[in-house]
Amino acid sequence: MAGTGTDLNRLRELNSLSIVRALRGNPPSTVTELSARTGLSRPSADVMVKALVADGWATVVEPAANSVVGRPARRYQFRADAGHVLGIDVGGHKILAMLADLDGTVVHSTRVAVTPDADPASRLAAMDTVIANCLAETGFSGDDLWAITVGVTGPVDETGRTTLFTPLPGWTSVNPAEHLAARFDAPIRVENDCKLAAVAERWHGVAQDADDIVYLLAGIRTGAGLIIDGTLRRGYGGAAGEIGALRQVRWLGAPAHLQNCPGLPESVAPDDAAAWVFSAARDGDKAAKAAVRRYVRDLAVGAAALVLTLDPHVVVVGGGYSRSADIILEPLERELQRLCLRVPEIRASTLADEGVALGALRLALDEVDARLFTTSLPAPLAPPAG
Amino acid sequence: MAGTGTDLNRLRELNSLSIVRALRGNPPSTVTELSARTGLSRPSADVMVKALVADGWATVVEPAANSVVGRPARRYQFRADAGHVLGIDVGGHKILAMLADLDGTVVHSTRVAVTPDADPASRLAAMDTVIANCLAETGFSGDDLWAITVGVTGPVDETGRTTLFTPLPGWTSVNPAEHLAARFDAPIRVENDCKLAAVAERWHGVAQDADDIVYLLAGIRTGAGLIIDGTLRRGYGGAAGEIGALRQVRWLGAPAHLQNCPGLPESVAPDDAAAWVFSAARDGDKAAKAAVRRYVRDLAVGAAALVLTLDPHVVVVGGGYSRSADIILEPLERELQRLCLRVPEIRASTLADEGVALGALRLALDEVDARLFTTSLPAPLAPPAG
């Protein structure tokens, strides 16, 4: 029964989707271009794209200045604003929401600061506020959202819970997916923050060329996210990448080398300690340099375990400490050279603290795509015209 | 240009392949059954299967005793003997070749013993002999082979070389793929033995139900093969799973606990030492039990690194020592419980020393399938009738 029995309707769907693919991510295209891009004949491409326009998936862009000989062609464009998705980073210090259209263009983002020891209820309330603001400031309603993804700390199981552990107090009892499902109709997904950051690096970050990626979160917390063969790997129970739980790897204590660096002035707040150490090391401070060396050495053991297990193309170093990539990357590479069989390329993230939210957006878009590309074209939820 | 432009021909191909899928792995089927299985109409299924018969991909099986009312239906069967594939395990102690038809049924296998310190040339010669015998004893020629896969020790790069390292002396300079390419036209692939064993466990072993598998080779060598999301993961440079190279993991020295167990009689050959220790431990020998405990403790650290990285569904323990799974599995699980966040199921392999060759067969079959299911149906290389 699960057979791939394929009839004519399916063929038409396939070709319609083929046209959608050809439209997306390209500048407004003529029918001739679409025909060339899809391999379909020009009349077919014409019929398809006209149907898409009728259903609200595409629009006609007026010819514009055309300096070429011949009748000017109509240009069609995918209606990226037919729907929107939301990506949310629920972090220890901040909550960040990003709203993007179907092309993945970020339309708006909102953030609010929270304290790491906030209780779950107030954290969820802050999340609600951030979302509400993001929608209010752009004039959208919850019905305009086609998918929502939330990034949280700790391994996430199928249901969206972080049962194994999480640094956020009380968070294990919370299910953000259920919480949001009561407010929004869109499909909601909860995912681990490191995993989302990894996705973001492949989407808009420094690993766009790689299919096998290890993302290292280097910050007050240490963690990892894995992309294998181009897709995010969650593991059977959603706990892939949690190599830090292995004591031999020393990730848990690694940041302490920086936090407790001898010579650290009392005036420096704990959150700024690492930055101070990196800066001091850059200035040649002996103790700071030793602290960085010890930190990197511990970080490298876990990284080596990941690298040896997966043999990735690229290792991306992200997280708060990646701002000091200039003094981390080189010793990290040296350590990996010592520990690994084949050393991957090591690159520093450039997504600052937006990686998790961006990755959440990408996953939400994937959700939309999956529906779009498998279960035929859904009824056009979009208004008939912009 | 890479567009999915889909015309009628493609539709027909798709449906033809759909029929092939419905035929394979099923007993001889009537057109009505095929129609039900594929979702196609009966006339369509009829036309398709007739075309397959004409091209040599299927045969008609005569009605046989039919005890049901009505006109007896013709039964069609996939011609598994239209082609064959070869899987070869080039190990330290033996070389094993297996010949299978397109259904994966093993038709014949040949093996020969070699010494671990044999030089590359004689090892390749032994491989040639094993293949030649396997073909001669079944009456096939090299032209009947549609794909060949060779399993070797050590990480294999894209070209089929084991450049990073291998325990076989001189083997880094050898390229078995090139060697065989001079003799056979079929596509040839070389792969790491642990990876192939992992594939075999999912195909015919104890992990058929799992999509995320860590295969542990527990023997005189220690190694791993990874299956993630149902497919073998090689890593960017083919060195995935080589966690044993990390010193912290202690895999290199782990078997020594068994080999050098105090109380080991001088009369026991090195190759039989582990078996003796396991047996002694089973009989309650204190020293032997301690040696096993130490071995498992070391094995578990690397296994934990793999498990924490990938969060697999199942860990399969294979290799020579898996014959003593009865006294390894329980302490291994206990150790993993201690070291991991979520402990996967742990199972002992039952494929004895045929896992690598079986996995090689599966990969060769995958190669055939890939051609069959992407680039349309190739011209029937098969003779028109059995």
Next chain:
DNA sequence: CGAATATTGCTGGGGTCTTTACGAATTGTA
């Protein structure tokens, strides 16, 4: 031997894509 049953084979209908062809719109040149 005839009725019941299930399969086989065939024909027409509906649908899709492609090819071919021709009219329409614009540019550049005489």
Next chain:
DNA sequence: TACAATTCGTAAAGACCCCAGCAATATTCG
């Protein structure tokens, strides 16, 4: 301004595929 050249838009014809339904066929059971 008129005309050729070029490209786009669209319509008609042809080929192909899938499906529904009906007549013919082969077998079992009474």
